[in-house]
Amino acid sequence: MSLITLTPNGLYCEKANVYIDPWRKVDKALITHAHSDHARKGMKSYLSHHLSVDILKHRLHKHINIQGIEYEKPIVINGVEITFFPAGHIIGSSQIRLRDKHECWVISGDYNISQDELIESFIPVECDTFVTESTFGLPVFQWEDPSIVFEEINKWWKENQSNNHPSVISAYSLGKAQRVIQNIDHSIGPVLTHPAVENINKIFRNSGVNLKSSMVVSDQQQDMLNKSIIICPPGANDSAWLNNIKNHKFAFASGWMALRGTRRRRNAEKGFVLSDHADWNALNKAVALTQAERVFVTHGYTKTFSKWISEKGIESSVLKTLFEGESLDVSNIMV
Ligand SMILES: [Zn+2]
Ligand SMILES: [Zn+2]
Structure with a gap:
């Protein structure tokens, strides 16, 4: 059995009994960041970077059961080491690494590799399997400085x-x-x-x-x-x-x-043209830096980006999630 599987509730690590950014009500949710497609109401408990804690209380409910964690301070649950790393997307945004003796996964959440003085910079994290976003996964998206x-x-x-x-x-x-x-x-x-x-x-x-x-x-x-x-x-x-x-x-x-x-x-x-997500070149750079043998792609131009990665000889497929990427619509913005 794989360390992480995709279930109807979301990405799941059975061994540690935790979900990552789940979209249905579960007991334990690890939250990459506080955008509404990643952080949903109704979980029995939440774990996020400490700078996301008050934002999540504001957006979800002031009495949610939530714990904050620092970057690069691992916790271990039933032999699975769980570590949050900066994702550079918004304040408090994290990539989450889960590993045991056999497998090492990194779930990117949303990320941005350009520097900003307010946001802790993205750190590339080596892993076997990388779950990457691809909101702007087309060559037409190339950001200026x-x-x-x-x-x-x-x-x-x-x-x-x-x-x-x-x-x-x-x-x-x-x-x-x-x-x-x-x-x-x-x-x-x-x-x-x-x-x-x-x-x-x-x-x-x-x-x-x-x-x-x-x-x-x-x-x-x-x-x-x-x-x-x-x-x-x-x-x-x-x-x-x-x-x-x-x-x-x-x-x-x-x-x-x-x-x-x-x-x-x-x-x-x-x-x-100003984005909090990686552009085409940054996505490619991030994938290469993880040295992953297998890459799952979520958000946005998943098929194109996954095909591109496969053609470079890395095993890759699309993960069907409910993450939405950067939207211009009203629904997840007025919260
Ligand atoms: Zn986001
Ligand atoms: Zn997202």
């Missing part, structure tokens, strides 16, 4: 400011929003937020994360709004909240902005 993208955002903001337009930018409330806040130039003007974003910011600041300052949009004068950049979740476009911000310019920050037509369909005047 994020510092160039943040410069573009600064430039757009300054331009809007000089024409008396508030700059509204849509970014995931958990992850992307904090990266934008940390990396834009606060000397340009006030940095304001939608309440869903500010709630997450507060939790991180209370957990000791050194996130730069931001303030929720309330009854600020139009003069001040015109100088501001305002960060909102993707679900807030076309909302009454957004309509109240008069005369604004609107932009999306997402990896999907690399696809022609996405920006237009989303009614955004501007799209910034």
